[in-house]
Amino acid sequence: MIVSFDLDETLFVNPEKVGTETELGFPRRLLYPDRLRKGAPELLQWMHESGIQVWIYTTSNRSERYIRNYFRFYDVQIDQVVNAVRHEKEVQRNRKDPLPSKYPAFYHIDLHVDDERNVYQNGVAYGFRVFLLHDEDPQWTDKLRQEIERIRRIKASL
Numbered sequence: 001m002i003v004s005f006d007l008d009e010t011l012f013v014n015p016e017k018v019g020t021e022t023e024l025g026f027p028r029r030l031l032y033p034d035r036l037r038k039g040a041p042e043l044l045q046w047m048h049e050s051g052i053q054v055w056i057y058t059t060s061n062r063s064e065r066y067i068r069n070y071f072r073f074y075d076v077q078i079d080q081v082v083n084a085v086r087h088e089k090e091v092q093r094n095r096k097d098p099l100p101s102k103y104p105a106f107y108h109i110d111l112h113v114d115d116e117r118n119v120y121q122n123g124v125a126y127g128f129r130v131f132l133l134h135d136e137d138p139q140w141t142d143k144l145r146q147e148i149e150r151i152r153r154i155k156a157s158l
Helices: 040-049 064-072 084-092 117-126 138-156
Strands: 002-005 053-057 080-082 113-115 130-132
Touching: 040 053, 040 138, 064 080, 080 084, 113 117, 113 138, 117 130, 130 138
Parallel strands: 002 053, 002 113, 053 080, 113 130
Antiparallel strands: none
16 A cells, blocks of 8 residues: 655644644754654554655655655655656656646545645545644544555455
């Protein structure tokens, strides 16, 4: 199973609006200023231990190196990174008609986690699953685990 996550306002959040993990220590926080949503490291570690591939699928231009290093500080292994550059190169390619900004079905991703309603609507239109994450939801990890288990049961029954 593959689950992908958006970064901005999904895993990387504004600490004035959403609970966050402890800030990285000095000097790391200068190089990696993003703040990680509360509960994300534990959830992502559980996913990895459960045999679920953890991908980052973002429209940002953050480098794969930046993303992998950032999550390493929280002891989280990222299996794949799809940033804006990779999406443009592999998904959009030379197509004249633009595809959605994220197209998880192209990579056989089973569930994409995002905060953007338009990504959810694209999921409905293009046939990929999206777990819509809201700003402050202290139970987001439990809800996401339930959705992952629901999809696993569906896949196992096929």
